[in-house]
Amino acid sequence: MSEQIMVDVRDLKKHFKKGSEVLKAVDGVSFQIRKGETFGLVGESGSGKSTVGRCLIRLYDYTGGEVYFDGQNLSNFGDKQLKPYRRRIQTIFQDPYSSLNPGMNVLELIGEPMDIHGIHMKANERKEFVAGLLKKVGLKEEHLYRYPHEFSGGQRQRISIARALSVRPDFVVCDEPISALDVSVQAQVVNMLEDLQAEFGLTYLFIAHDLSMVRHISDRIGVMYKGRLVEVAESDELYDNPLHPYTKALLSSIPIPDPRTASQNMAIKYEVPTAGDGAVPELREVSPGHFVADH
Numbered sequence: 126m127s128e129q130i131m132v133d134v135r136d137l138k139k140h141f142k143k144g145s146e147v148l149k150a151v152d153g154v155s156f157q158i159r160k161g162e163t164f165g166l167v168g169e170s171g172s173g174k175s176t177v178g179r180c181l182i183r184l185y186d187y188t189g190g191e192v193y194f195d196g197q198n199l200s201n202f203g204d205k206q207l208k209p210y211r212r213r214i215q216t217i218f219q220d221p222y223s224s225l226n227p228g229m230n231v232l233e234l235i236g237e238p239m240d241i242h243g244i245h246m247k248a249n250e251r252k253e254f255v256a257g258l259l260k261k262v263g264l265k266e267e268h269l270y271r272y273p274h275e276f277s278g279g280q281r282q283r284i285s286i287a288r289a290l291s292v293r294p295d296f297v298v299c300d301e302p303i304s305a306l307d308v309s310v311q312a313q314v315v316n317m318l319e320d321l322q323a324e325f326g327l328t329y330l331f332i333a334h335d336l337s338m339v340r341h342i343s344d345r346i347g348v349m350y351k352g353r354l355v356e357v358a359e360s361d362e363l364y365d366n367p368l369h370p371y372t373k374a375l376l377s378s379i380p381i382p383d384p385r386t387a388s389q390n391m392a393i394k395y396e397v398p399t400a401g402d403g404a405v406p407e408l409r410e411v412s413p414g415h416f417v418a419d420h
């Protein structure tokens with residue numbers, strides 16, 4: 126992993142208006158992801174993880190803050206300026222059932238992002254290229270003309286991954302890419318993501334509920350609570366030496382993986398103590414590379 130910063134998120138805020146109320150889904154989040162690194166983002170449901178991911182790829186405009194990608198501030202870019210970055214930044218979502226158009230075969234599904242980003246090849250070249258990608262994600266050339274309903278959840282996620290990789294991205298936001306899969310295939314898909322990362326020099330943001338999986342794949346991890354990061358550290362350091370009370374609560378409730386419930390069963394009884402004036406503490410570095418927001 127290099128020291129070069131690929132993604133630099135500075136005081137990111139995304140607030141949603143809900144009637145007369147404002148929901149602060151993300152409220153002042155800062156972190157950096159190095160080139161080639163996997164940065165894990167954990168936290169209970171509703172803590173703002175996906176919203177962070179969506180802001181990075183500008184599916185959402187944000188309320189405040191900046192996102193730098195490979196040294197470029199994308200925050201004020203319009204559609205035209207963003208276009209090359211929308212190729213370089215790809216996403217893999219949780220649900221491989223709804224994210225693939227049922228009316229397209231595998232060759233068309235994987236070719237679609239290539240068309241969008243103007244990666245043109247002759248028909249037979251493209252077929253060979255896509256067949257090569259299929260092999261890399263553990264599928265076969267004979268799958269080229271099949272449709273999503275003919276595949277298992279794990280295979281569909283492999284197709285989604287091939288789709289994302291077809292445009293040669295640098296950075297992939299993996300938003301709970303294995304949560305909807307059977308436990309038996311989760312590890313396979315994670316191992317494959319790691320192999321692909323090494324082969325293509327990818328940088329990952331890996332959003333997950335499953336703490337054992339996120340520890341395995343991540344170099345560093347950020348813990349989100351109510352729209353804020355409460356702790357950031359290298360993976361092993363976070364697990365061996367959690368400092369924030371919320372991280373401790375999260376780690377002590379590592380769920381037993383059950384594909385039917387594991388993704389949503391992490392509600393944790395915990396309130397961040399605020400100072401007397403209600404101020405929320407900022408992240409500060411307490412040992413090299415270990416940041417915590419606590420009084």
Ligand SMILES: Nc1ncnc2c1ncn2[C@@H]1O[C@H](COP(=O)(O)OP(=O)(O)OP(=O)(O)O)[C@@H](O)[C@H]1O
Pocket residue numbers: 141148150168169170171172173174175176177
């Ligand atoms: N488009 C939207 N409009 C309004 N509110 C939203 C929108 N997207 C997210 N939210 C709200 O923002 C908060 C954070 O949601 P987000 O999806 O980022 O959480 P999450 O950490 O990814 O949760 P989960 O683990 O369940 O996926 C939630 O309260 C959610 O209801």
Ligand SMILES: [Mg+2]
Pocket residue numbers: 174175176
């Ligand atoms: Mg989410």
